Amino acid sequence: xxxxxxxxxxxxxxxxxxxxxxxxxxxxxxxxxxxxxxxxxxxxxxxxxxxxxxxxxxxxxxxxxxxxxxxxxxxxxxxxxxxxxxxxxxxxxxxxxxxxxxxxxxxxxxxxxxxxxxxxxxxxxxxxxxxxxxxxxxxxxxxxxxxxxxxxxxxxxxxxxxxxxxxxxxxxxxxxxxxxxxxxxxxxxxxxxxxxxxxxxxxxxxxxxxxxxxxxxxxxxxxxxx
Amino acid sequence: xxxxxxxxxxxxxxxxxxxxxxxxxxxxxxxxxxxxxxxxxxxxxxxxxxxxxxxxxxxxxxxxxxxxxxxxxxxxxxxxxxxxxxxxxxxxxxxxxxxxxxxxxxxxxxxxxxxxxxxxxxxxxxxxxxxxxxxxxxxxxxxxxxxxxxxxxxxxxxxxxxxxxxxxxxxxxxxxxxxxxxxxxxxxxxxxxxxxxxxxxxxxxxxxxxxxxxxxxxxxxxxxxxxxxxx
Numbered sequence: 001x002x003x004x005x006x007x008x009x010x011x012x013x014x015x016x017x018x019x020x021x022x023x024x025x026x027x028x029x030x031x032x033x034x035x036x037x038x039x040x041x042x043x044x045x046x047x048x049x050x051x052x053x054x055x056x057x058x059x060x061x062x063x064x065x066x067x068x069x070x071x072x073x074x075x076x077x078x079x080x081x082x083x084x085x086x087x088x089x090x091x092x093x094x095x096x097x098x099x100x101x102x103x104x105x106x107x108x109x110x111x112x113x114x115x116x117x118x119x120x121x122x123x124x125x126x127x128x129x130x131x132x133x134x135x136x137x138x139x140x141x142x143x144x145x146x147x148x149x150x151x152x153x154x155x156x157x158x159x160x161x162x163x164x165x166x167x168x169x170x171x172x173x174x175x176x177x178x179x180x181x182x183x184x185x186x187x188x189x190x191x192x193x194x195x196x197x198x199x200x201x202x203x204x205x206x207x208x209x210x211x212x213x214x215x216x217x218x219x220x221x222x223x224x225x226x
Numbered sequence: 227x228x229x230x231x232x233x234x235x236x237x238x239x240x241x242x243x244x245x246x247x248x249x250x251x252x253x254x255x256x257x258x259x260x261x262x263x264x265x266x267x268x269x270x271x272x273x274x275x276x277x278x279x280x281x282x283x284x285x286x287x288x289x290x291x292x293x294x295x296x297x298x299x300x301x302x303x304x305x306x307x308x309x310x311x312x313x314x315x316x317x318x319x320x321x322x323x324x325x326x327x328x329x330x331x332x333x334x335x336x337x338x339x340x341x342x343x344x345x346x347x348x349x350x351x352x353x354x355x356x357x358x359x360x361x362x363x364x365x366x367x368x369x370x371x372x373x374x375x376x377x378x379x380x381x382x383x384x385x386x387x388x389x390x391x392x393x394x395x396x397x398x399x400x401x402x403x404x405x406x407x408x409x410x411x412x413x414x415x416x417x418x419x420x421x422x423x424x425x426x427x428x429x430x431x432x433x434x435x436x437x438x439x440x441x442x443x444x445x446x447x448x449x450x451x452x453x454x455x456x457x
Binding site for chain 1: 349351353371
């Protein structure tokens with residue numbers, strides 16, 4: 001997986017000027033709040049149209065303002081796990097999980113419901129509505145839902161931020177399993193260095209809308225930690 | 227219905243038929259217009275919104291008069307409907323349904339629009355990232371979450387239709403068994419000697435119907451909210 005980003009975008013007083021390339025398995029966008037991490041994720045997902053610039057995934061141009069290219073979000077096959085979950089409140093967990101899967105062409109489906117349910121321990125909750133789930137369960141369901149759309153890339157925007165400290169420890173192993181067992185490249189957004197260090201192979205450091213560095217996290221370091 | 231005379235029950239049944247058809251047919255259009263107003267920016271939106279609300283503030287007689295000019299047998303739309311489809315609206319119950327639909331439309335759109343606007347756009351974004359196009363997102367996310375407002379709008383404009391008088395009598399006149407709905411029948415009974423009892427009976431029925439519509443609207447909207455979130 002190679003994600004190339006070179007965009008400029010103004011949002012009120014905030015200006016994003018990001019230029020970097022990311023490759024799998026896990027690239028972290030790391031920086032304080034207001035650094036432009038979520039804006040980048042929204043641009044990659046197609047929820048924001050950047051003022052200028054270009055985004056390409058594995059050579060396929062998703063956005064090129066100069067040439068007038070803009071691929072609609074529903075045609076990008078990019079999964080997105082939002083900070084606030086965003087499960088559909090009127091659907092059961094099972095219906096939420098299958099929402100994206102039914103919209104994915106059969107030939108492109110490589111993720112199976114039972115695998116995701118097992119991986120994320122969602123079995124007991126399948127028949128329930130999101131309103132009855134705990135924060136951690138909601139976030140696991142949101143991860144599963146994004147995964148079941150068989151994405152080429154999974155964006156995870158601070159998936160642990162809405163959880164309290166104990167719950168974060170509960171979710172992190174699931175993200176690790178996702179990385180190690182499913183093989184979908186992940187762009188992981190966080191302002192917490194411990195998460196980044198534990199999950200990512202590459203870190204894109206951001207501050208006030210600008211990329212201030214791209215570093216590889218050494219495997220040895222990861223291994224020592226793990 | 228032996229409490230009512232034949233003429234009275236005819237007016238009651240006609241009223242129900244006219245209102246149900248009027249509101250039923252205008253509902254899909256109302257949802258579409260409400261969704262466009264709630265979620266899209268387009269040129270002339272303020273004007274569209276203003277025109278839409280016009281029947282709410284215009285004297286109903288004026289609305290009825292315009293309907294007569296446009297949809298009458300010799301009106302530009304009325305003549306076309308008659309020649310192309312054989313549909314006649316003027317002085318028919320179908321015309322009464324159109325009049326009540328037009329008068330109830332602003333209320334319908336308003337209620338649905340508020341409900342659509344209350345749906346979190348971030349949920350729609352989530353649907354888009356999962357592969358749903360705009361129409362599918364609307365049908366599977368926005369619409370189901372707007373059901374309470376749609377129900378409220380339906381009953382509100384249904385109630386409004388039941389009471390429609392000015393536009394109806396101007397557009398389709400006051401013909402027993404064809405266009406004489408409840409309010410028109412009540413008016414007629416007050417104009418003839420000895421019609422007081424009948425007018426009162428129909429007036430009470432009107433009150434009861436309106437109350438039932440409002441209560442049903444409230445009850446169903448709350449039930450729907452509970453059913454949607456499962457809480």
